[in-house]
Amino acid sequence: MTPLSTRLLANMRRGRVYTSANLTRIHRVEADAVAHALAELVGKGVLRECLNSRKLPGYCLAGSNPAPAQSQAVSGEVATPAVTRRLDGVLRGYETELATRRALAMLARR
Structure with a gap:
């Protein structure tokens, strides 16, 4: 392994996802x-x-993510991440957010 590979591994924690841009900034080395x-x-x-x-591609330590949780009975509530609403600027991810909420609503209907 190269010295940079060893340095990258030394600072990585289990269960955390790192992007190459993140690691470039943290270690102050070139992206290549x-x-x-x-x-x-x-x-x-x-x-x-x-x-x-x-949902951006990243890297994590092998075997760091736990197995998916077992499905439990639906309680009637669906947890969704908080949405910051801003009236200025460009809409980003609008269609994706709608599709996610639509899928959650259909899942809750079952």
Whole structure:
């Protein structure tokens, strides 16, 4: 392993997803070097590709995510993330948010 790969692994925590841009900023190295080190670690099976909370591609330690939780009885309430409403600026992710809420509503109807 390269020294950068070792340095990346030393600072990574289980259950957390890191993007290459995140790691580039944290370690103050060039993006190409981080991409090469991440590809090496994925190839060795130390890291795996996964999605972060914004559904962006990222990297996490292999075996760090727990198994999916068992489904429980529906209580009539559906937890959704808080939405910050801003009236200025560009709408981003509007269609995705609608589709997510539609899917949750249909799931709750069952």
